[in-house]
Amino acid sequence: MMFAAGAIPVVPDMEGIDSRGIFGVNTLQSGLDLFKYVEKRKPEKAVVIGGGYIGLEMAENLLKRGMEVSLIERSSEVMGTLDEDMGRLVSRALEKAGVRLYRNESLEGFNAKDGNVTEVITDNRLISADLVIMGLGVRPNTALLENTGIKTGETGAVSVTDTMKTNIDNIWAGGDCAESFHIVSKKPVNIALGTIANKHGRVAGANIAGKYDVFPGVVGTAVSKICDIEVARTGLQEKEIEQIGKQFIADKIESSTRAGYYPETGPITVKILAEKETGKLLGGQIVGKEGAAKRIDILATALHAGMDLDEVANLDLSYAPPYSPLWDPVLIAARITAKKL
Amino acid sequence: MMFAAGAIPVVPDMEGIDSRGIFGVNTLQSGLDLFKYVEKRKPEKAVVIGGGYIGLEMAENLLKRGMEVSLIERSSEVMGTLDEDMGRLVSRALEKAGVRLYRNESLEGFNAKDGNVTEVITDNRLISADLVIMGLGVRPNTALLENTGIKTGETGAVSVTDTMKTNIDNIWAGGDCAESFHIVSKKPVNIALGTIANKHGRVAGANIAGKYDVFPGVVGTAVSKICDIEVARTGLQEKEIEQIGKQFIADKIESSTRAGYYPETGPITVKILAEKETGKLLGGQIVGKEGAAKRIDILATALHAGMDLDEVANLDLSYAPPYSPLWDPVLIAARITAKKL
Numbered sequence: 230m231m232f233a234a235g236a237i238p239v240v241p242d243m244e245g246i247d248s249r250g251i252f253g254v255n256t257l258q259s260g261l262d263l264f265k266y267v268e269k270r271k272p273e274k275a276v277v278i279g280g281g282y283i284g285l286e287m288a289e290n291l292l293k294r295g296m297e298v299s300l301i302e303r304s305s306e307v308m309g310t311l312d313e314d315m316g317r318l319v320s321r322a323l324e325k326a327g328v329r330l331y332r333n334e335s336l337e338g339f340n341a342k343d344g345n346v347t348e349v350i351t352d353n354r355l356i357s358a359d360l361v362i363m364g365l366g367v368r369p370n371t372a373l374l375e376n377t378g379i380k381t382g383e384t385g386a387v388s389v390t391d392t393m394k395t396n397i398d399n400i401w402a403g404g405d406c407a408e409s410f411h412i413v414s415k416k417p418v419n420i421a422l423g424t425i426a427n428k429h430g431r432v433a434g435a436n437i438a439g440k441y442d443v444f445p446g447v448v449g450t451a452v453s454k455i456c457d458i459e460v461a462r463t464g465l466q467e468k469e470i471e472q473i474g475k476q477f478i479a480d481k482i483e484s485s486t487r488a489g490y491y492p493e494t495g496p497i498t499v500k501i502l503a504e505k506e507t508g509k510l511l512g513g514q515i516v517g518k519e520g521a522a523k524r525i526d527i528l529a530t531a532l533h534a535g536m537d538l539d540e541v542a543n544l545d546l547s548y549a550p551p552y553s554p555l556w557d558p559v560l561i562a563a564r565i566t567a568k569k570l
Numbered sequence: 571m572m573f574a575a576g577a578i579p580v581v582p583d584m585e586g587i588d589s590r591g592i593f594g595v596n597t598l599q600s601g602l603d604l605f606k607y608v609e610k611r612k613p614e615k616a617v618v619i620g621g622g623y624i625g626l627e628m629a630e631n632l633l634k635r636g637m638e639v640s641l642i643e644r645s646s647e648v649m650g651t652l653d654e655d656m657g658r659l660v661s662r663a664l665e666k667a668g669v670r671l672y673r674n675e676s677l678e679g680f681n682a683k684d685g686n687v688t689e690v691i692t693d694n695r696l697i698s699a700d701l702v703i704m705g706l707g708v709r710p711n712t713a714l715l716e717n718t719g720i721k722t723g724e725t726g727a728v729s730v731t732d733t734m735k736t737n738i739d740n741i742w743a744g745g746d747c748a749e750s751f752h753i754v755s756k757k758p759v760n761i762a763l764g765t766i767a768n769k770h771g772r773v774a775g776a777n778i779a780g781k782y783d784v785f786p787g788v789v790g791t792a793v794s795k796i797c798d799i800e801v802a803r804t805g806l807q808e809k810e811i812e813q814i815g816k817q818f819i820a821d822k823i824e825s826s827t828r829a830g831y832y833p834e835t836g837p838i839t840v841k842i843l844a845e846k847e848t849g850k851l852l853g854g855q856i857v858g859k860e861g862a863a864k865r866i867d868i869l870a871t872a873l874h875a876g877m878d879l880d881e882v883a884n885l886d887l888s889y890a891p892p893y894s895p896l897w898d899p900v901l902i903a904a905r906i907t908a909k910k911l
Contacts, residue, residue, distance in 0.1 A: 412886075422889070423889065423896055424886070424887070424889045424896060424897075425886070427896055427897070428884070444884070445881075445884050446886075447886045448886045449886070450886045450887060450888045451888060451890075452888035452889065452890045452893055453890050454890060454892040454893070461888055463886075463888070520864070522888065522893060523861070523864055523865070523888065523893050523894070524864070524867070525888050526865070526867070526868045526885075526887045526888055526898070527867045527868065527871050529885060529886055529887055529888065530868050530871040530872055530875070530877075530885055530887075531871055531875070533875075533877075533881065533884075533885055533886070534871070534872075534874075534875030534877065536871075536874075536875065540786075540874065543769070543785070543786050543874075544867075544870060544871055544874055545753075545765070545766070545787075545788045545789045545790070545791045545804075545870055545874070546765070546791060546867045546870055546871075547791045547792060547793035547802055547804070547863065547864065547866050547867055547870065548763070548764065548765045548793065549792075549793045549794050549795060551795045552793055552795075552863060552864050553864070555764055555765060555768055556765075556768070557867070
């Protein structure tokens with residue numbers, strides 16, 4: 230048997246949460262429902278709760294539809310999968326695009342009239358709203374496992390071997406409800422992303438069918454596009470490194486996405502984190518204009534290989550003016566960070 | 571002392587080679603000379619000799635200036651740093667862009683009138699021309715080394731250690747005139763690219779200044795943009811693998827640069843080459859539309875790390891619809907090629 234129940238959105242139990250006009254965006258149907266509501270009611274004031282991938286992508290698209298868009302984020306910067314200094318670049322880009330950003334602010338509930346949402350209540354203010362998007366993330370959907378004996382791990386997701394088997398014979402698990410081994414932290418993680426779910430499914434399927442396949446794990450790579458800003462991360466961020474008790478060094482550089490003189494070149498900021506003792510790469514983050522983000526795959530590959538900063542700085546990467554400065558920003562970042570060793 | 575004499579363009583000793591209107595493009599000055607000639611004489615019929623990076627980039631830009639552009643390539647496809655099947659994609663793109671492409675055809679000389687070039691002579695035809703661009707590549711500029719005792723290698727370039735030292739004490743060399751160690755073939759190569767020259771200079775400079783630094787080598791990465799086609803390669807191509815006597819497998823896949831439904835998604839072809847016995851990655855080639863080429867850095871990094879196809883196929887690469895299909899084309903190519911093991 231394969232347990233693949235996915236994830237369910239975090240929905241806080243709050244006054245007014247069931248009002249009309251409040252949407253999660255986690256299934257095809259919820260997207261269609263939202264689309265219909267927007268077409269029919271023509272909302273003018275949208276509030277997005279949560280500054281993660283879904284929240285930011287929704288904020289962008291609601292702006293494009295001409296709405297006034299506010300976004301509430303309880304941390305000091307949006308995009309909590311980045312370190313604060315990198316998240317700040319995204320916060321600024323959002324504000325520049327026209328989003329009213331309320332940081333360090335928590336959702337407390339909703340006011341409604343005749344069942345329709347009218348206001349979002351935070352610990353600091355009331356915000357008029359005729360559309361609310363809940364983007365508070367997801368948690369593994371493991372409710373069905375109660376009393377089955379199938380074990381979940383510290384992350385709350387199903388604990389699996391590298392063959393995607395649970396602790397019970399002949400029961401496999403995969404996707405957003407299951408853990409993955411993190412190659413950098415060497416700990417189980419629960420990352421709800423399609424790339425990982427898809428790989429889980431492949432491996433579990435092969436093993437269920439009597440073949441043998443293993444899932445070697447993840448390095449925590451993710452990428453997003455918000456307005457004209459590209460955002461990417463891989464490996465461990467500062468707080469994750471602190472959690473595993475390692476000493477680290479980190480630095481960041483500003484460069485350009487293409488040769489400086491090339492048309493459409495734009496800024497790119499690359500941050501690199503490495504183990505203080507060994508110089509081993511621990512993670513990387515990128516925020517920049519068009520062409521910036523896909524570079525994260527260089528660092529993801531280097532993490533899989535266990536490279537140190539010197540090895541990264543010496544990579545023979547591609548260069549031509551339409552693609553990169555002579556030294557790719559990733560190489561410069563590795564070299565600059567290595568100076569802190 | 572540092573020997574950094576660069577490379578000099580290959581100029582065949584042929585009748586008419588000194589005629590007015592025939593240009594190499596290898597220095598800032600030669601570019602300026604060409605620019606002046608084009609502004610003043612307003613040539614209408616350009617012939618480019620050689621289908622490498624310089625030839626193709628020139629062909630594109632002459633087309634943009636409204637000239638009728640012919641290109642002569644002595645091999646069966648342009649872009650000889652790619653395998654023929656991948657080069658064919660570039661040949662087709664060039665023809666589609668409007669270049670008259672004469673493949674399997676060799677330059678034999680030039681006709682001139684009053685000192686001005688009028689025709690290019692091939693082994694097959696005469697082509698009218700009032701502008702000719704020589705793009706036959708470069709060779710290391712080592713003429714000054716005669717009788718110095720400084721050794722050149724099989725490639726014709728200066729033989730150096732990993733500290734960029736020549737065989738003579740206190741004499742270093744670097745840049746287009748020097749060899750590099752190829753991490754995949756384990757042999758010295760001479761690759762005239764700015765990225766490599768720049769790294770050579772850094773390492774040689776540090777050592778000359780009394781520090782210690784080494785240049786670990788190259789994997790043969792290169793990228794170019796021709797019209798709306800992006801072209802990239804890394805590692806060894808088929809003929810290079812044959813030269814070192816290895817058995818290999820290779821396959822290629824067609825995918826898209828972004829999620830299929832995303833605006834501006836375009837085709838991408840990825841070819842992967844690997845050692846037959848071990849599945850170890852030996853090289854990769856990419857031809858595709860906007861967004862395709864920079865992916866070559868994933869394979870370059872994997873080559874540095876000595877990964878096999880299974881390791882490449884399991885990389886945790888970034889995915890979001892604006893950047894990639896759920897499975898990055900590089901991952902799909904590695905998986906498909908592995909089926910031939």
